[in-house]
Amino acid sequence: MKSHFMDLLVSLILVISMGCIVSGGDPTQGFTPVPLTAANFALQKPYDIPLDERYSYKDGVHKLWVYADDKPHDPSSNTQPRTEIRIKGLDYHSGVWQFEGYGFVPNGTSGATVAQIHGAAKGATTLILRIYNGNMRYYDGALVAEDMYDKWFRLNIIHNVDRGFVTVFINGEKRFKVKDQGPGDLYFKCGVYAAPADISYYMESMWRDIKIYKK
């Protein structure tokens, strides 16, 4: 009798823990990976500086850096300096899309957008994720995650264009959800893009295992 009860208890615990694993879920669950080639990774960097002075790719790691007094990516642009990977050839206008990448931001980099969704019905962007003093913020506002310096983190961004919201996961954990800015010509970017204010002189981020998924 007692051992039956123990069996039942063990089974119950197994069922509950498996349920937790399933509902805890991976953000990419139910999504299909989109095949990427080098052609899907377009680099933007200060227009007057050779790429290899702001970007390197070694052992699968993209390293991107920029200085506060660098020029914009285009001589006709008035935007802040950047060195960014722009996911190219996969611009989206509807549906459910997801960016995944492992990022690393060194202590000292501040006021830098490290990932974004470019495009919106109005304005230039749908999502800006910035590092200020080690914390990740939505633009210069809501706190998304703390204590981000000097460690690799997994970033997943899900953009449900049809339902009009964006969800951000750090290390598989849902950390932030926000209404999007309406449909547009949308694409993902990562790297370093100086904020309008409160920026460190040197900005750097590294990225590996970048993937794009859709539903």
Ligand SMILES: *[C@@H]1O[C@H](CO)[C@@H](O)[C@H](O)[C@H]1NC(C)=O
């Ligand atoms: C970043 O570096 C500064 C200066 O070396 C140090 O005081 C600070 O504790 C570091 N912060 C983190 C989060 O490691």
